[in-house]
Amino acid sequence: MRILFFTDTHIRGNNPKNRKDDFVKTLENKLLEIVKIINDNNIDYVIHGGDLFDRPDISVSIVSRFAKILKEIKIPLYIVSGNHDIFGHNPLTVGRTMLGLLNDLDFIHIIDDKEVIILEKNNIKLQLTGQPYTYDIDNPLNKDKYIVKEIKDNVNYSIHVVHGMLLDKPFIKGIPYTLLEDIKGTKADITLSGHYHNGFKTTIIDNKYFINPGSIVRITNSLREINRIPQVVMLDLNDKINIEYVPLKCAEEGELVLDRSEIEKHIFKGERILEFKQTIDSALNFEKMDINDVLLEVSSSEGVSEEVKLEALKRIALIQMKNL
Numbered sequence: 001m002r003i004l005f006f007t008d009t010h011i012r013g014n015n016p017k018n019r020k021d022d023f024v025k026t027l028e029n030k031l032l033e034i035v036k037i038i039n040d041n042n043i044d045y046v047i048h049g050g051d052l053f054d055r056p057d058i059s060v061s062i063v064s065r066f067a068k069i070l071k072e073i074k075i076p077l078y079i080v081s082g083n084h085d086i087f088g089h090n091p092l093t094v095g096r097t098m099l100g101l102l103n104d105l106d107f108i109h110i111i112d113d114k115e116v117i118i119l120e121k122n123n124i125k126l127q128l129t130g131q132p133y134t135y136d137i138d139n140p141l142n143k144d145k146y147i148v149k150e151i152k153d154n155v156n157y158s159i160h161v162v163h164g165m166l167l168d169k170p171f172i173k174g175i176p177y178t179l180l181e182d183i184k185g186t187k188a189d190i191t192l193s194g195h196y197h198n199g200f201k202t203t204i205i206d207n208k209y210f211i212n213p214g215s216i217v218r219i220t221n222s223l224r225e226i227n228r229i230p231q232v233v234m235l236d237l238n239d240k241i242n243i244e245y246v247p248l249k250c251a252e253e254g255e256l257v258l259d260r261s262e263i264e265k266h267i268f269k270g271e272r273i274l275e276f277k278q279t280i281d282s283a284l285n286f287e288k289m290d291i292n293d294v295l296l297e298v299s300s301s302e303g304v305s306e307e308v309k310l311e312a313l314k315r316i317a318l319i320q321m322k323n324l
Contacts, residue, residue: 001124003159004038006232007049007194008215010084013062016219021257023217024062029250030068030216034232037246038073044121046073048108049081049194049212050133050163054219056097059246063098070107073252076106078117080130082163082194088137111161113145116152124237127152129188130161133195135313137164138176146178148188157237166212168200180210189241198224202243218258226254242310244258 003321009031053063053245070077079099087093094110095102099204103110111117111130131137132157148160165177180203183191190209199214216230230251236242 001045001119001121001126001237002041002043003045003047003235003237004034004041004043004232005047005049005192005211005235006034006213006216007163007192008051008082008197008217009048010051010054010215010217010219011058011062011066012054013059018259019219019257020259021252023219024065026250026252026257027217028066028069030230030248031066032072033248033250034216035069035072037232037234038075043075043234045075045119046077047128047161047192047206048077048079048158049161049192050080051084051194051215052079052099052102052108053083053097054084056085056087056093056099059096063101067102067105067107068081070102076119078111078128078130078161079108080111080161080163080194081132083133086133086317088313089133090313090317091132091134092314093317094132113135118152118155119322122238123156124156126237127155127158128161129158131164133163137162138178140178143178143182146183147186149186154225157190158188159190159192159242160186160278161192161194163194165196166193166210167190168203168210180205190235198228207242209243211243216248218254226258228254250289 009027011027013024037043076242081091081094081099083089085094085099086097091113099110102108104302111128113131115129117128119128129148134145136142137145146160146162146164146166148158151158165171165175165182166183168180169288170179171177175195184205186208188208190211193210193212194210195216197215199212203210211233213231213233214228216232217230218230231245231247234244234246236244
């Protein structure tokens, strides 16, 4: 059984301000190359790690433009919804998004968090599960979202796909994340993750594989992105697990597509934001500035129930959709 995994395409209709190329055309070329990789390597199934789109209400014209490419993938494509695919960090809104539309039209299959999919090919049986992005996925109390606890009988391998801040080493203070060490008790043979665009090297813990090849696009203006070449990963599941990373040939070097002046502006802006954040932290003891995170901070300090938090997040999502 051969599987191709890629993540965080962030399909959009305009250029990020730090890009010097035609971003939309570049992304088209990358997806066309992925289609060729699928065909040339006899891939059986495709898995996407989330954030297919850069926003849930992307224009119909852009969806149509890229749906024509996705239609060229003649094998099943499975995906979990990312934070950019949904409203208000709420996966229950996916039915009102463009990702949900593609699911309804059978271009893709969105993996529900309660769904267990069994795939079979060449006498190999695979259990596939997934976890979409949620506002609290990287709360230490929710590490179970990354963990598979049960494997069905007669299954050769298990893959769990998650869109969350899963990392191989500690990250910046104030940004929630989950470490591989925190979820090493999973029964999944392979955990595939998206969301963290830089990705990390394949890590093996207790014979369990943890993989994030990184986003196939570079939309941030960090220095690290200059040196990163977008890639996909192929998984060959037979009597053992073989992993092969495939850099995208059409992806140009970072210096050619990322504007250095914007990077320098970003560094300066980042310093000012950090100073502002530190001021807010000292005054209000907030560690996050995202509206959903602020809501959680307030609700926690006031002892508000979980039902009220969820209702508030639901209303945020509804307001976002009304303001389209």
